[in-house]
Amino acid sequence: MPATMTTHERFTRMFERKDTDRVPMWDFPWPGTLRRWADEGMPPGTEYEDYFGTDKVGKIAVDNSPGYPERVIEESDRYIISSTKWGGIVREFKNLDSTPDFLEFAVTGPEKWEEAKKNVTASPDRVPWDFLKKNYPLWRGEGRWLIGYTFFGLENIASYFVGTERLLVSLLDEPEWAYDMSSHLLDVNLKLLDMVWDAGYHFDMLNVLNDMGYKNTQFFSLGIYKKLVAPLMEKAVGWAHGKGIRIRLHSCGNITPFIPEIVGGGFDLLHPMEVKAGMDPEKIKKEHGDRLALHGGMNAMLWNNLDLVRADMEHMLPILKRGGGYIFAADHSIPNDVSFENMKEIIRLAKELGKY
Numbered sequence: 001m002p003a004t005m006t007t008h009e010r011f012t013r014m015f016e017r018k019d020t021d022r023v024p025m026w027d028f029p030w031p032g033t034l035r036r037w038a039d040e041g042m043p044p045g046t047e048y049e050d051y052f053g054t055d056k057v058g059k060i061a062v063d064n065s066p067g068y069p070e071r072v073i074e075e076s077d078r079y080i081i082s083s084t085k086w087g088g089i090v091r092e093f094k095n096l097d098s099t100p101d102f103l104e105f106a107v108t109g110p111e112k113w114e115e116a117k118k119n120v121t122a123s124p125d126r127v128p129w130d131f132l133k134k135n136y137p138l139w140r141g142e143g144r145w146l147i148g149y150t151f152f153g154l155e156n157i158a159s160y161f162v163g164t165e166r167l168l169v170s171l172l173d174e175p176e177w178a179y180d181m182s183s184h185l186l187d188v189n190l191k192l193l194d195m196v197w198d199a200g201y202h203f204d205m206l207n208v209l210n211d212m213g214y215k216n217t218q219f220f221s222l223g224i225y226k227k228l229v230a231p232l233m234e235k236a237v238g239w240a241h242g243k244g245i246r247i248r249l250h251s252c253g254n255i256t257p258f259i260p261e262i263v264g265g266g267f268d269l270l271h272p273m274e275v276k277a278g279m280d281p282e283k284i285k286k287e288h289g290d291r292l293a294l295h296g297g298m299n300a301m302l303w304n305n306l307d308l309v310r311a312d313m314e315h316m317l318p319i320l321k322r323g324g325g326y327i328f329a330a331d332h333s334i335p336n337d338v339s340f341e342n343m344k345e346i347i348r349l350a351k352e353l354g355k356y
Contacts, residue, residue, distance in 0.1 A: 006143025007055040008204065015246055015268060015293055017324035023317070023354035025054040025347070026295070027329040030097035032336035040340035052347045058139035060203055061149040062192035063126040064185050066116040068106060086160040087116065097336050100159075107162045110177045117184055122191035132201050146203035147248075148193050150236060152186035153210025154178070154219075154229065155251075171224050179228050186232050190239050197243065205269070206240040206247045208233070213253025216278045222257050230261055237266040248295070252332060254278040263292050272296030275331045282319055285326075293325040300330035304337040306345055313346070317353040328354055 005021050013020045029048060042051055049056045065085040074081040081091045087106025107113050139146055158167035170178045212219055240247035248269035249262060254277040273281040273296050281297030297320060302308040320326040328350045
């Protein structure tokens with residue numbers, strides 16, 4: 001085993017449950033966190049992965065949206081309100097780290113979906129060919145782990161397309177509509193990624209984004225998961241494994257009752273195991289770590305206090321890295337109360353504790 005590995009080598013061996021030089025480290029600081037670090041001494045124009053010596057990935061995304069017109073509706077010093085290609089009107093705050101504030105939605109029922117559906121097509125112009133031509137050889141030359149992204153989950157539809165309350169009610173009152181939206185978006189997404197793959201732009205993992213929980217519980221029942229979610233998840237898993245690549249699920253919140261279904265459905269990696277929402281990474285590792293690799297699980301609420309985060313890492317990281325199958329990260333994103341000095345110590349400690 002080489003003393004230092006590329007990200008691709010490190011991720012590959014992590015999934016194979018083989019020793020690496022250290023645990024992979026792939027995290028997600030908020031924009032405000034990056035601004036804070038720059039103000040506190042991170043050199044200008046430096047990517048945080050390069051500064052801290054953590055792992056770098058390459059992201060391949062296609063456009064399976066209905067393609068609604070995008071325009072700025074209102075702008076002030078504090079926020080910008082705009083329409084999106086998904087038909088929503090969204091307010092985003094310029095200097096605050098927060099989820100977007102969705103104000104209106106174009107798709108408000110099955111009839112509106114049928115209109116939008118006509119524009120969700122797998123045409124070659126929905127693939128960023130120039131971006132891939134420029135970046136793909138650079139990424140491979142750098143030894144990055146490359147990821148194809150999907151956008152079809154119920155959370156995606158709720159946030160960007162129809163609204164959370166409307167979507168959750170539809171799961172009970174109009175499940176065929178909810179399923180058709182997710183199913184069609186997935187089918188088009190995979191057809192577009194087939195175009196990418198067939199053009200020679202191969203990647204290492206498929207990423208599924210589908211937040212299914214919040215603090216202490218889930219947005220919907222296990223029965224709804226099995227009926228409306230699992231069949232589409234299994235289609236995505238089958239596509240990925242058919243290409244010989246891995247598949248990762250990102251789902252915020254507490255999704256503990258879904259984990260046996262996620263494991264049984266064939267997912268290779270779970271992120272972020274949100275401790276502050278009630279997830280128990282230590283238990284997940286014990287019960288499923290031989291089949292499911294884990295990403296995250298470090299309580300970000302502690303990262304502004306070095307004594308607390310140090311104690312958490314000294315307890316959790318040896319457990320999660322044992323036997324391979326673990327990527328170090330916070331249990332969601334890195335918030336902007338984490339100072340540059342704290343982050344340097346967190347990274348130093350992660351590399352020390354994460355050695356094999």
